[in-house]
Amino acid sequence: MRETTQQALLQGDYTNHLLAARRLSNLARVPADTIMATDNRIPLEIARQLRALAHDLSNSLETILQATYLVSQTDLPANTRRWVEMMDQASQEAVALNRTLREILRSQS
Numbered sequence: 001m002r003e004t005t006q007q008a009l010l011q012g013d014y015t016n017h018l019l020a021a022r023r024l025s026n027l028a029r030v031p032a033d034t035i036m037a038t039d040n041r042i043p044l045e046i047a048r049q050l051r052a053l054a055h056d057l058s059n060s061l062e063t064i065l066q067a068t069y070l071v072s073q074t075d076l077p078a079n080t081r082r083w084v085e086m087m088d089q090a091s092q093e094a095v096a097l098n099r100t101l102r103e104i105l106r107s108q109s
Contacts, residue, residue: 041108041109042105042108042109044109047105047108047109048109050101050105051102051105051106051109054098054101054102054105055102057098058095058098058102061091061094061095061098062095064087064091065088065091065092065095068084068087068088068091069088071084072084072085072088
């Protein structure tokens, strides 16, 4: 994977490098059939760990939502208010994505 990332950098593709640095890259993706159980369900231990991570993510997102709300209640300059609105919208989208992820995990295990 490191050689692939270095090749991408040499070609000017910094997106994959940044994603890899944040561990969001698909460069090292493992085929699903190597980790899925025979009935196409997520193995119980992996599902348990993913549910725990989704729960922790929910807690962190709730903190972000509450802090964003409190900041939005203060008197802010217009340009700062726009940034707060963007943070609020993005965090609400993240909550919706996490909810969907938790529903999928619930249905798969």
